[in-house]
Amino acid sequence: MIEDELRATFARHETLTPEPGPLRAAIDRLAVRRRRRRFALRAAGTVLAVLVTVSVPVMARTLAAAPDPPRLGGTGSSSTPAPAVVEGPLNFLVLGIDGEAGAEGNRADSVLMVHVPRDRDRIYLVALPRDLGVEIPGQGFDKLNSAFYYGSHRPGGKPDLAGGTELTAKTISKLVGVRFDGGATLTFTGLRRLTDAVGGVSICLDQPVRSVHTDRVFPAACQRLGGSAALDLLRQRYDLRAGAHDRDRNAERFAKALLGELASRRTLTDPARLSAVIKEVGDGLVLDTGVRALPELLAVAGAVDGAETVGIGWSFNTDRTRGGAYERLDPAVSRSLFEALRNDTLGAWVAANPGHVTR
Amino acid sequence: MTYEEFADSRLAVLLRYAVMLTGDPHLAEDLVQETMVRVQLNWRRVVRADSPERYVRRMLTNQFVDWRRGSWVKRVLLRSEPDETLAVPVDHAQATADRDQIWSWLGRLPRRQRAALVLRYYEDLPDAEIAEILGCAVGTVRAAISRALATLRAQLVETC
Numbered sequence: 050m051i052e053d054e055l056r057a058t059f060a061r062h063e064t065l066t067p068e069p070g071p072l073r074a075a076i077d078r079l080a081v082r083r084r085r086r087r088f089a090l091r092a093a094g095t096v097l098a099v100l101v102t103v104s105v106p107v108m109a110r111t112l113a114a115a116p117d118p119p120r121l122g123g124t125g126s127s128s129t130p131a132p133a134v135v136e137g138p139l140n141f142l143v144l145g146i147d148g149e150a151g152a153e154g155n156r157a158d159s160v161l162m163v164h165v166p167r168d169r170d171r172i173y174l175v176a177l178p179r180d181l182g183v184e185i186p187g188q189g190f191d192k193l194n195s196a197f198y199y200g201s202h203r204p205g206g207k208p209d210l211a212g213g214t215e216l217t218a219k220t221i222s223k224l225v226g227v228r229f230d231g232g233a234t235l236t237f238t239g240l241r242r243l244t245d246a247v248g249g250v251s252i253c254l255d256q257p258v259r260s261v262h263t264d265r266v267f268p269a270a271c272q273r274l275g276g277s278a279a280l281d282l283l284r285q286r287y288d289l290r291a292g293a294h295d296r297d298r299n300a301e302r303f304a305k306a307l308l309g310e311l312a313s314r315r316t317l318t319d320p321a322r323l324s325a326v327i328k329e330v331g332d333g334l335v336l337d338t339g340v341r342a343l344p345e346l347l348a349v350a351g352a353v354d355g356a357e358t359v360g361i362g363w364s365f366n367t368d369r370t371r372g373g374a375y376e377r378l379d380p381a382v383s384r385s386l387f388e389a390l391r392n393d394t395l396g397a398w399v400a401a402n403p404g405h406v407t408r
Numbered sequence: 409m410t411y412e413e414f415a416d417s418r419l420a421v422l423l424r425y426a427v428m429l430t431g432d433p434h435l436a437e438d439l440v441q442e443t444m445v446r447v448q449l450n451w452r453r454v455v456r457a458d459s460p461e462r463y464v465r466r467m468l469t470n471q472f473v474d475w476r477r478g479s480w481v482k483r484v485l486l487r488s489e490p491d492e493t494l495a496v497p498v499d500h501a502q503a504t505a506d507r508d509q510i511w512s513w514l515g516r517l518p519r520r521q522r523a524a525l526v527l528r529y530y531e532d533l534p535d536a537e538i539a540e541i542l543g544c545a546v547g548t549v550r551a552a553i554s555r556a557l558a559t560l561r562a563q564l565v566e567t568c
Binding site: 075 | 423428564
Protein backbone atom coordinates (compact mmCIF):
# COMPACT_ATOMS: atom_id res chain seq x y z
CA MET A 50 0.00 0.00 0.00
CA ILE A 51 2.77 2.39 0.93
CA GLU A 52 4.40 1.21 -2.29
CA ASP A 53 1.45 2.49 -4.31
CA GLU A 54 1.55 5.77 -2.42
CA LEU A 55 5.20 6.08 -3.33
CA ARG A 56 4.60 5.47 -7.00
CA ALA A 57 1.83 8.06 -6.99
CA THR A 58 4.02 10.56 -5.12
CA PHE A 59 6.85 10.20 -7.62
CA ALA A 60 4.53 10.44 -10.62
CA ARG A 61 2.85 13.49 -9.19
CA HIS A 62 6.08 15.38 -8.70
CA GLU A 63 7.27 14.89 -12.24
CA THR A 64 5.88 18.35 -12.88
CA LEU A 65 8.71 19.77 -10.77
CA THR A 66 11.19 18.85 -13.48
CA PRO A 67 12.79 22.02 -14.88
CA GLU A 68 13.28 22.77 -18.55
CA PRO A 69 16.47 21.13 -19.84
CA GLY A 70 17.33 23.94 -22.31
CA PRO A 71 19.05 26.46 -19.99
CA LEU A 72 20.78 23.65 -18.12
CA ARG A 73 22.20 22.29 -21.35
CA ALA A 74 23.83 25.65 -22.03
CA ALA A 75 25.17 25.90 -18.48
CA ILE A 76 26.72 22.43 -18.78
CA ASP A 77 28.49 23.40 -22.00
CA ARG A 78 29.85 26.61 -20.48
CA LEU A 79 31.14 24.81 -17.40
CA ALA A 80 32.71 22.06 -19.49
CA VAL A 81 34.60 24.65 -21.51
CA ARG A 82 35.89 26.26 -18.35
CA ARG A 83 37.06 22.93 -16.92
CA ARG A 84 38.74 22.00 -20.15
CA ARG A 85 40.71 25.24 -19.91
CA ARG A 86 41.68 24.40 -16.38
CA ARG A 87 42.85 20.98 -17.49
CA PHE A 88 44.89 22.70 -20.13
CA ALA A 89 46.61 24.78 -17.48
CA LEU A 90 47.41 21.60 -15.58
CA ARG A 91 48.79 20.09 -18.73
CA ALA A 92 51.05 23.09 -19.20
CA ALA A 93 52.41 22.58 -15.72
CA GLY A 94 53.04 18.96 -16.61
CA THR A 95 55.28 20.08 -19.45
CA VAL A 96 57.23 22.20 -17.04
CA LEU A 97 57.72 19.23 -14.75
CA ALA A 98 58.88 17.07 -17.59
CA VAL A 99 61.48 19.58 -18.67
CA LEU A 100 62.59 20.01 -15.11
CA VAL A 101 63.13 16.31 -14.63
CA THR A 102 65.00 16.11 -17.87
CA VAL A 103 67.30 18.84 -16.75
CA SER A 104 67.74 17.81 -13.15
CA VAL A 105 67.90 14.05 -13.28
CA PRO A 106 70.98 13.88 -15.51
CA VAL A 107 72.71 16.40 -13.28
CA MET A 108 71.93 14.41 -10.15
CA ALA A 109 72.90 11.22 -11.87
CA ARG A 110 76.16 12.71 -13.08
CA THR A 111 76.99 13.67 -9.55
CA LEU A 112 76.30 10.18 -8.35
CA ALA A 113 78.56 8.85 -11.05
CA ALA A 114 81.28 11.27 -9.98
CA ALA A 115 81.16 10.01 -6.41
CA PRO A 116 84.24 8.07 -5.33
CA ASP A 117 84.02 4.56 -6.69
CA PRO A 118 87.18 2.64 -5.68
CA PRO A 119 86.74 -0.43 -7.89
CA ARG A 120 86.53 1.75 -11.00
CA LEU A 121 89.28 4.09 -9.97
CA GLY A 122 91.52 1.11 -9.16
CA GLY A 123 91.20 0.12 -12.74
CA THR A 124 92.86 -3.28 -12.44
CA GLY A 125 91.38 -6.46 -13.76
CA SER A 126 91.19 -7.90 -10.27
CA SER A 127 88.15 -5.84 -9.39
CA SER A 128 85.11 -7.95 -8.64
CA THR A 129 82.73 -5.35 -10.10
CA PRO A 130 83.50 -4.81 -13.76
CA ALA A 131 83.38 -1.25 -15.02
CA PRO A 132 80.03 -0.52 -16.63
CA ALA A 133 79.86 -1.11 -20.34
CA VAL A 134 80.10 2.13 -22.25
CA VAL A 135 76.83 2.91 -23.99
CA GLU A 136 77.71 3.85 -27.52
CA GLY A 137 74.54 4.33 -29.50
CA PRO A 138 71.78 6.92 -29.38
CA LEU A 139 69.43 6.84 -26.41
CA ASN A 140 65.76 7.64 -26.05
CA PHE A 141 64.02 8.45 -22.81
CA LEU A 142 60.42 9.11 -22.05
CA VAL A 143 59.47 11.76 -19.51
CA LEU A 144 55.87 12.00 -18.38
CA GLY A 145 54.12 14.59 -16.26
CA ILE A 146 50.86 13.21 -14.96
CA ASP A 147 47.75 15.23 -14.19
CA GLY A 148 48.10 15.93 -10.52
CA GLU A 149 48.46 13.15 -7.99
CA ALA A 150 48.42 9.38 -8.08
CA GLY A 151 44.74 8.95 -7.30
CA ALA A 152 42.23 6.14 -7.23
CA GLU A 153 40.21 7.84 -9.97
CA GLY A 154 43.02 7.21 -12.40
CA ASN A 155 45.75 9.32 -13.93
CA ARG A 156 46.52 10.46 -17.41
CA ALA A 157 49.85 11.60 -18.73
CA ASP A 158 49.19 15.20 -19.67
CA SER A 159 52.73 15.89 -20.66
CA VAL A 160 54.58 13.51 -22.92
CA LEU A 161 58.16 14.29 -23.78
CA MET A 162 60.60 12.19 -25.75
CA VAL A 163 64.21 12.88 -24.90
CA HIS A 164 66.70 11.89 -27.54
CA VAL A 165 70.42 11.75 -26.82
CA PRO A 166 72.32 11.30 -30.09
CA ARG A 167 75.33 9.05 -30.52
CA ASP A 168 77.77 11.98 -30.42
CA ARG A 169 76.19 13.31 -27.18
CA ASP A 170 76.56 16.93 -28.22
CA ARG A 171 72.94 17.83 -27.77
CA ILE A 172 69.77 16.76 -25.99
CA TYR A 173 66.67 16.84 -28.15
CA LEU A 174 63.23 17.23 -26.64
CA VAL A 175 60.22 16.21 -28.71
CA ALA A 176 56.86 16.78 -27.06
CA LEU A 177 53.76 14.93 -28.16
CA PRO A 178 50.33 16.42 -27.48
CA ARG A 179 48.33 14.51 -24.93
CA ASP A 180 45.25 14.65 -27.16
CA LEU A 181 47.01 12.93 -30.02
CA GLY A 182 44.82 10.18 -31.43
CA VAL A 183 46.83 6.92 -31.37
CA GLU A 184 46.46 3.16 -31.37
CA ILE A 185 47.05 1.98 -27.82
CA PRO A 186 48.19 -1.67 -27.73
CA GLY A 187 45.29 -3.78 -26.49
CA GLN A 188 42.96 -0.79 -26.12
CA GLY A 189 42.29 0.52 -29.59
CA PHE A 190 42.13 4.09 -30.81
CA ASP A 191 42.20 6.71 -28.08
CA LYS A 192 44.00 9.80 -26.88
CA LEU A 193 47.65 9.40 -26.03
CA ASN A 194 47.17 10.47 -22.43
CA SER A 195 44.73 7.59 -21.90
CA ALA A 196 47.50 5.06 -22.40
CA PHE A 197 48.79 6.01 -18.97
CA TYR A 198 45.33 5.53 -17.52
CA TYR A 199 44.92 2.07 -19.01
CA GLY A 200 48.36 1.02 -17.89
CA SER A 201 48.17 2.41 -14.37
CA HIS A 202 44.56 2.19 -13.27
CA ARG A 203 43.87 -0.50 -10.70
CA PRO A 204 40.19 -0.34 -9.76
CA GLY A 205 39.89 0.17 -6.03
CA GLY A 206 43.64 0.29 -5.49
CA LYS A 207 46.62 2.57 -5.83
CA PRO A 208 47.52 3.29 -9.43
CA ASP A 209 50.54 1.53 -10.84
CA LEU A 210 52.54 4.46 -12.20
CA ALA A 211 55.24 2.20 -13.63
CA GLY A 212 52.54 0.27 -15.52
CA GLY A 213 51.20 3.53 -16.93
CA THR A 214 54.65 4.60 -18.06
CA GLU A 215 55.21 1.24 -19.70
CA LEU A 216 52.00 1.25 -21.73
CA THR A 217 52.59 4.86 -22.78
CA ALA A 218 56.11 3.92 -23.87
CA LYS A 219 54.78 0.96 -25.86
CA THR A 220 52.18 3.17 -27.53
CA ILE A 221 54.76 5.73 -28.60
CA SER A 222 57.24 3.05 -29.65
CA LYS A 223 54.60 1.72 -32.01
CA LEU A 224 53.89 5.19 -33.36
CA VAL A 225 57.44 6.46 -33.74
CA GLY A 226 59.40 3.26 -34.15
CA VAL A 227 61.97 3.80 -31.41
CA ARG A 228 62.50 1.83 -28.23
CA PHE A 229 62.92 3.69 -24.96
CA ASP A 230 65.96 3.13 -22.79
CA GLY A 231 64.36 4.53 -19.67
CA GLY A 232 61.91 7.02 -18.34
CA ALA A 233 60.84 9.30 -15.54
CA THR A 234 57.31 10.04 -14.40
CA LEU A 235 56.52 12.92 -12.10
CA THR A 236 53.36 13.82 -10.21
CA PHE A 237 52.36 17.30 -9.19
CA THR A 238 53.47 16.63 -5.65
CA GLY A 239 56.83 15.59 -7.01
CA LEU A 240 57.68 19.13 -8.07
CA ARG A 241 56.30 20.68 -4.92
CA ARG A 242 58.23 18.36 -2.64
CA LEU A 243 61.37 18.71 -4.67
CA THR A 244 61.20 22.48 -4.24
CA ASP A 245 60.47 22.24 -0.54
CA ALA A 246 63.20 19.66 -0.08
CA VAL A 247 65.82 22.19 -1.17
CA GLY A 248 64.27 24.88 1.03
CA GLY A 249 62.57 26.85 -1.73
CA VAL A 250 64.02 28.70 -4.72
CA SER A 251 64.80 32.30 -5.62
CA ILE A 252 63.29 33.47 -8.87
CA CYS A 253 63.57 36.88 -10.53
CA LEU A 254 60.63 37.77 -12.78
CA ASP A 255 60.69 40.44 -15.47
CA GLN A 256 56.92 40.94 -15.43
CA PRO A 257 54.31 40.56 -12.72
CA VAL A 258 52.28 37.36 -12.84
CA ARG A 259 48.83 37.01 -11.40
CA SER A 260 47.68 33.48 -10.67
CA VAL A 261 44.34 32.66 -12.23
CA HIS A 262 44.12 29.80 -9.75
CA THR A 263 44.90 31.46 -6.42
CA ASP A 264 44.81 35.20 -7.28
CA ARG A 265 48.30 35.45 -5.86
CA VAL A 266 50.38 38.14 -7.55
CA PHE A 267 54.04 37.42 -8.19
CA PRO A 268 55.75 40.83 -8.55
CA ALA A 269 58.28 41.70 -11.24
CA ALA A 270 61.18 41.29 -8.82
CA CYS A 271 63.33 38.67 -7.18
CA GLN A 272 61.47 36.53 -4.71
CA ARG A 273 61.80 33.36 -2.74
CA LEU A 274 59.16 30.72 -3.39
CA GLY A 275 58.25 27.52 -1.59
CA GLY A 276 56.92 24.41 -3.33
CA SER A 277 53.26 25.39 -3.51
CA ALA A 278 54.01 28.92 -4.70
CA ALA A 279 56.47 27.67 -7.32
CA LEU A 280 53.92 25.20 -8.64
CA ASP A 281 51.33 27.97 -8.74
CA LEU A 282 53.66 30.25 -10.69
CA LEU A 283 54.57 27.57 -13.20
CA ARG A 284 50.93 26.89 -13.95
CA GLN A 285 50.34 30.47 -15.14
CA ARG A 286 50.11 31.26 -18.79
CA TYR A 287 47.04 33.34 -19.56
CA ASP A 288 48.18 36.51 -17.86
CA LEU A 289 51.65 36.60 -19.42
CA ARG A 290 52.57 38.92 -22.28
CA ALA A 291 53.71 36.13 -24.57
CA GLY A 292 51.58 33.42 -22.99
CA ALA A 293 53.12 29.99 -23.19
CA HIS A 294 56.51 31.31 -24.28
CA ASP A 295 56.86 33.46 -21.19
CA ARG A 296 55.71 30.58 -19.06
CA ASP A 297 58.45 28.41 -20.54
CA ARG A 298 60.96 31.10 -19.64
CA ASN A 299 59.67 31.05 -16.06
CA ALA A 300 60.11 27.30 -16.09
CA GLU A 301 63.70 27.71 -17.22
CA ARG A 302 64.31 30.26 -14.46
CA PHE A 303 62.83 27.82 -12.01
CA ALA A 304 64.91 24.87 -13.20
CA LYS A 305 68.04 26.97 -13.02
CA ALA A 306 67.17 28.23 -9.54
CA LEU A 307 66.44 24.73 -8.35
CA LEU A 308 69.74 23.40 -9.63
CA GLY A 309 71.51 26.39 -8.10
CA GLU A 310 69.88 25.60 -4.79
CA LEU A 311 70.92 21.96 -5.00
CA ALA A 312 74.47 23.00 -5.84
CA SER A 313 74.80 25.66 -3.12
CA ARG A 314 73.71 23.19 -0.49
CA ARG A 315 76.27 20.78 -1.82
CA THR A 316 73.46 18.36 -2.35
CA LEU A 317 74.78 17.38 -5.74
CA THR A 318 78.23 16.52 -4.45
CA ASP A 319 76.99 14.63 -1.42
CA PRO A 320 75.34 11.34 -2.35
CA ALA A 321 73.80 11.02 1.13
CA ARG A 322 72.12 14.42 0.85
CA LEU A 323 71.07 13.76 -2.69
CA SER A 324 69.45 10.49 -1.79
CA ALA A 325 67.72 12.25 1.12
CA VAL A 326 66.23 14.75 -1.33
CA ILE A 327 65.15 12.03 -3.72
CA LYS A 328 63.62 10.16 -0.80
CA GLU A 329 61.76 13.28 0.24
CA VAL A 330 60.29 13.63 -3.22
CA GLY A 331 59.20 10.04 -2.64
CA ASP A 332 56.55 8.48 -4.82
CA GLY A 333 56.06 11.78 -6.65
CA LEU A 334 58.85 10.68 -8.94
CA VAL A 335 59.07 7.30 -10.58
CA LEU A 336 62.30 6.49 -12.36
CA ASP A 337 62.56 3.63 -14.78
CA THR A 338 65.98 2.79 -16.10
CA GLY A 339 64.50 0.31 -18.51
CA VAL A 340 66.68 -2.38 -19.94
CA ARG A 341 69.91 -0.52 -19.24
CA ALA A 342 71.70 -0.82 -15.94
CA LEU A 343 71.80 2.37 -13.91
CA PRO A 344 75.61 2.76 -14.01
CA GLU A 345 75.51 2.75 -17.79
CA LEU A 346 72.99 5.57 -17.80
CA LEU A 347 74.99 7.49 -15.24
CA ALA A 348 77.96 7.34 -17.56
CA VAL A 349 75.80 8.78 -20.34
CA ALA A 350 74.56 11.52 -18.02
CA GLY A 351 78.17 12.49 -17.45
CA ALA A 352 78.78 12.60 -21.18
CA VAL A 353 75.90 14.97 -21.93
CA ASP A 354 77.04 17.48 -19.31
CA GLY A 355 76.87 20.92 -20.88
CA ALA A 356 75.18 19.66 -24.01
CA GLU A 357 72.85 22.10 -25.72
CA THR A 358 69.18 21.36 -25.29
CA VAL A 359 67.08 21.62 -28.44
CA GLY A 360 63.30 21.62 -28.27
CA ILE A 361 61.39 20.46 -31.30
CA GLY A 362 57.79 21.45 -31.82
CA TRP A 363 55.31 21.39 -34.63
CA SER A 364 51.69 22.20 -35.14
CA PHE A 365 48.94 19.66 -34.95
CA ASN A 366 45.57 19.50 -36.55
CA THR A 367 42.45 18.89 -34.57
CA ASP A 368 40.41 16.01 -35.88
CA ARG A 369 36.75 15.98 -34.89
CA THR A 370 35.65 13.22 -37.20
CA ARG A 371 36.04 10.41 -34.67
CA GLY A 372 34.02 11.82 -31.79
CA GLY A 373 35.78 14.14 -29.38
CA ALA A 374 38.67 16.33 -30.42
CA TYR A 375 41.85 14.49 -31.32
CA GLU A 376 45.09 16.01 -32.34
CA ARG A 377 46.41 14.62 -35.57
CA LEU A 378 50.01 14.48 -36.68
CA ASP A 379 50.98 16.43 -39.73
CA PRO A 380 52.41 13.57 -41.79
CA ALA A 381 54.59 15.95 -43.81
CA VAL A 382 56.52 16.70 -40.63
CA SER A 383 56.10 13.61 -38.49
CA ARG A 384 57.25 11.11 -41.09
CA SER A 385 60.66 12.69 -41.57
CA LEU A 386 60.99 13.58 -37.89
CA PHE A 387 60.30 10.05 -36.72
CA GLU A 388 62.65 8.70 -39.35
CA ALA A 389 65.35 11.05 -38.05
CA LEU A 390 64.68 9.82 -34.51
CA ARG A 391 65.02 6.22 -35.61
CA ASN A 392 68.19 6.84 -37.62
CA ASP A 393 69.77 9.25 -35.15
CA THR A 394 69.91 12.00 -37.74
CA LEU A 395 68.05 14.66 -35.80
CA GLY A 396 70.96 17.07 -36.19
CA ALA A 397 70.51 17.09 -39.95
CA TRP A 398 66.74 17.22 -39.58
CA VAL A 399 66.88 20.27 -37.33
CA ALA A 400 69.26 21.98 -39.75
CA ALA A 401 66.79 21.32 -42.57
CA ASN A 402 63.77 22.35 -40.51
CA PRO A 403 64.90 25.34 -38.42
CA GLY A 404 61.29 26.48 -38.12
CA HIS A 405 60.52 23.57 -35.85
CA VAL A 406 63.10 24.42 -33.22
CA THR A 407 61.32 25.97 -30.28
CA ARG A 408 64.21 27.87 -28.79
CA MET B 409 26.65 8.37 -30.62
CA THR B 410 27.98 11.85 -29.91
CA TYR B 411 27.68 13.73 -26.65
CA GLU B 412 25.22 16.11 -28.33
CA GLU B 413 22.96 13.27 -29.41
CA PHE B 414 23.08 11.80 -25.94
CA ALA B 415 22.21 15.11 -24.29
CA ASP B 416 19.40 15.73 -26.79
CA SER B 417 17.70 12.46 -25.98
CA ARG B 418 18.55 11.91 -22.32
CA LEU B 419 18.87 15.24 -20.52
CA ALA B 420 15.17 15.62 -19.74
CA VAL B 421 14.97 12.04 -18.47
CA LEU B 422 18.00 12.51 -16.25
CA LEU B 423 16.58 15.74 -14.86
CA ARG B 424 13.35 13.98 -13.97
CA TYR B 425 15.31 11.24 -12.25
CA ALA B 426 17.39 13.80 -10.37
CA VAL B 427 14.23 15.58 -9.19
CA MET B 428 13.05 12.29 -7.70
CA LEU B 429 16.40 11.76 -6.00
CA THR B 430 16.83 15.23 -4.56
CA GLY B 431 13.20 16.29 -4.19
CA ASP B 432 14.11 19.76 -5.35
CA PRO B 433 14.31 21.18 -8.89
CA HIS B 434 17.32 23.41 -8.15
CA LEU B 435 19.29 20.65 -6.50
CA ALA B 436 18.33 18.41 -9.40
CA GLU B 437 19.78 20.93 -11.84
CA ASP B 438 22.99 21.16 -9.83
CA LEU B 439 23.30 17.40 -9.69
CA VAL B 440 22.63 16.88 -13.40
CA GLN B 441 24.95 19.74 -14.32
CA GLU B 442 27.84 18.34 -12.31
CA THR B 443 27.32 14.88 -13.74
CA MET B 444 26.89 15.97 -17.34
CA VAL B 445 29.98 18.17 -17.28
CA ARG B 446 31.95 15.11 -16.29
CA VAL B 447 30.15 13.08 -18.93
CA GLN B 448 31.11 15.61 -21.58
CA LEU B 449 34.75 15.80 -20.50
CA ASN B 450 35.06 12.01 -20.40
CA TRP B 451 32.78 11.20 -23.30
CA ARG B 452 35.10 8.64 -24.86
CA ARG B 453 34.99 6.53 -21.75
CA VAL B 454 31.23 6.93 -21.32
CA VAL B 455 30.43 5.95 -24.88
CA ARG B 456 32.54 2.81 -24.57
CA ALA B 457 30.27 1.46 -21.82
CA ASP B 458 27.82 -1.30 -22.78
CA SER B 459 25.00 1.14 -22.16
CA PRO B 460 26.07 4.78 -21.91
CA GLU B 461 22.66 5.61 -20.55
CA ARG B 462 23.00 3.21 -17.63
CA TYR B 463 26.58 4.30 -17.08
CA VAL B 464 25.51 7.94 -16.75
CA ARG B 465 22.62 7.09 -14.47
CA ARG B 466 25.08 5.27 -12.29
CA MET B 467 27.42 8.28 -12.29
CA LEU B 468 24.57 10.56 -11.32
CA THR B 469 23.36 8.23 -8.56
CA ASN B 470 26.82 7.90 -7.08
CA GLN B 471 27.26 11.64 -7.22
CA PHE B 472 24.06 11.96 -5.22
CA VAL B 473 24.75 9.18 -2.72
CA ASP B 474 28.42 9.82 -2.18
CA TRP B 475 28.07 13.30 -0.79
CA ARG B 476 31.57 13.48 0.65
CA ARG B 477 33.26 13.36 -2.71
CA GLY B 478 31.07 15.72 -4.71
CA SER B 479 31.74 19.43 -4.87
CA TRP B 480 28.05 19.39 -5.50
CA VAL B 481 27.33 18.82 -1.82
CA LYS B 482 28.71 22.21 -0.85
CA ARG B 483 25.75 23.81 -2.47
CA VAL B 484 23.43 21.28 -0.94
CA LEU B 485 24.61 22.10 2.56
CA LEU B 486 24.34 25.81 1.95
CA ARG B 487 20.70 25.53 1.04
CA SER B 488 18.05 25.03 3.66
CA GLU B 489 15.68 22.08 3.65
CA PRO B 490 14.14 21.46 0.26
CA ASP B 491 11.25 23.83 -0.18
CA GLU B 492 8.32 21.46 0.11
CA THR B 493 5.70 23.85 -1.15
CA LEU B 494 7.67 24.89 -4.18
CA ALA B 495 5.82 24.59 -7.44
CA VAL B 496 3.80 21.55 -6.44
CA PRO B 497 0.38 22.05 -7.93
CA VAL B 498 -2.03 22.67 -5.10
CA ASP B 499 -4.74 20.13 -4.64
CA HIS B 500 -6.77 20.25 -1.51
CA ALA B 501 -7.83 16.64 -1.41
CA GLN B 502 -6.62 14.88 1.71
CA ALA B 503 -5.09 12.01 -0.24
CA THR B 504 -2.91 14.48 -2.08
CA ALA B 505 -1.77 16.09 1.12
CA ASP B 506 -0.75 12.67 2.40
CA ARG B 507 1.25 12.00 -0.70
CA ASP B 508 3.00 15.33 -0.43
CA GLN B 509 3.81 14.45 3.13
CA ILE B 510 5.44 11.28 1.87
CA TRP B 511 7.45 13.48 -0.50
CA SER B 512 8.84 15.52 2.35
CA TRP B 513 9.57 12.41 4.43
CA LEU B 514 11.50 11.03 1.50
CA GLY B 515 13.85 13.98 1.88
CA ARG B 516 14.81 12.85 5.37
CA LEU B 517 15.76 9.32 4.39
CA PRO B 518 19.42 8.43 4.03
CA ARG B 519 20.42 9.14 0.44
CA ARG B 520 21.15 5.56 -0.49
CA GLN B 521 17.75 4.46 0.78
CA ARG B 522 16.02 7.20 -1.14
CA ALA B 523 17.92 6.32 -4.30
CA ALA B 524 16.90 2.67 -3.90
CA LEU B 525 13.25 3.70 -3.55
CA VAL B 526 13.39 5.92 -6.63
CA LEU B 527 15.04 3.20 -8.68
CA ARG B 528 12.47 0.61 -7.71
CA TYR B 529 9.23 2.60 -7.50
CA TYR B 530 9.87 5.33 -10.05
CA GLU B 531 12.26 3.78 -12.54
CA ASP B 532 10.76 0.31 -11.98
CA LEU B 533 14.13 -1.40 -12.21
CA PRO B 534 14.73 -4.99 -11.05
CA ASP B 535 16.71 -5.30 -7.81
CA ALA B 536 19.71 -6.74 -9.63
CA GLU B 537 20.04 -3.60 -11.71
CA ILE B 538 19.52 -1.36 -8.69
CA ALA B 539 22.33 -3.23 -6.96
CA GLU B 540 24.56 -2.63 -9.96
CA ILE B 541 23.82 1.09 -10.00
CA LEU B 542 24.39 1.47 -6.27
CA GLY B 543 27.41 -0.78 -6.38
CA CYS B 544 26.25 -3.16 -3.67
CA ALA B 545 24.75 -6.63 -3.27
CA VAL B 546 21.11 -7.38 -4.11
CA GLY B 547 20.49 -8.27 -0.46
CA THR B 548 21.75 -4.85 0.60
CA VAL B 549 19.36 -3.18 -1.82
CA ARG B 550 16.41 -5.14 -0.44
CA ALA B 551 17.41 -4.37 3.13
CA ALA B 552 17.72 -0.66 2.34
CA ILE B 553 14.30 -0.59 0.68
CA SER B 554 12.58 -2.44 3.49
CA ARG B 555 14.19 -0.16 6.05
CA ALA B 556 13.09 2.90 4.11
CA LEU B 557 9.53 1.58 3.76
CA ALA B 558 9.43 0.82 7.48
CA THR B 559 10.49 4.39 8.26
CA LEU B 560 7.81 5.81 5.99
CA ARG B 561 5.15 3.51 7.44
CA ALA B 562 6.05 4.50 10.97
CA GLN B 563 5.71 8.16 10.08
CA LEU B 564 2.40 7.53 8.38
CA VAL B 565 1.07 5.84 11.54
CA GLU B 566 2.35 8.70 13.70
CA THR B 567 0.45 11.34 11.80
CA CYS B 568 -2.83 9.43 11.61
